[in-house]
Amino acid sequence: MSSLVQPRLNAYQRLARQVVVHARTSFLIPIFRRLYGTEQAQTQLSYLQSLPEGTLGRGVADCLQQHQLQLIPQYEDHDLKHVVLGYDMTPEDELKLKAFMLGNGDWSITCLGFLAFAVLTPELWPELRRHFHRGRQTHPIRHWRLGEYATERVDRLRQRIGLPAAA
Incomplete structure (x- = not known):
């Protein structure tokens, strides 16, 4: 979903993006680690890495590896949305993903x-509005769990939710 050419950002825009990244890496992720632990994470990650290319589970494992991130229990359901919806893990795409999910019916405290x-x-804002409307046009995925969909092919999941039509 992210564009290939990144616009030149002024100092304020760079700072705003750093705040977004900091909120995720220094606040949300540590909370999930503390709440849910990480004991089963390596076992689950090994399983996801063993799945065939093109499956959601393998996509999540590859995405985490590409961004040098760890699998965090109860946060993997957020990571699956990056893969299914095609959003990168940049600050801009995190906001686009949240706008999409709000349109898709996720009114959780975390999303808001x-x-x-x-x-x-x-x-x-104009782009976030477009992603909100895109989420409204797509079948809900807010309750999807990686454990249920890990072996499914990403392209088929996108078709199932109507993502190609919403794009």
Whole structure:
């Protein structure tokens, strides 16, 4: 979903994106680690890595490896949305993903709280609105769990939710 050419950002825009990244890496992820632990994470990651290419589970494992991130129990359901919906793990795409999910019916505190950072990025508001509407046009995935869909092919999941039609 992210564009190939990144616009030149001014100092404020760079700072706003750093705040978004900091909120995720220094606040949300540590909370999930503390709440759910990481004991089973390596076993689950090994399983996901063993799945065939093109499956959701393998896509999540590859995405985490590409971004040098660890699998965090109860957070993998967020990671699956990156893979199914095609959003990168940049600050901009995190906000687009949250806008999509809000349109898709996710009114959770986590979604609303993270999307509140959009106030720092007014240049993204028109794009976030488009992603919100895209989420409204797509069948709900807010309750999807990686354990249920790991062996499914990503292209088929996208068809199932109507993503190609919504794009």
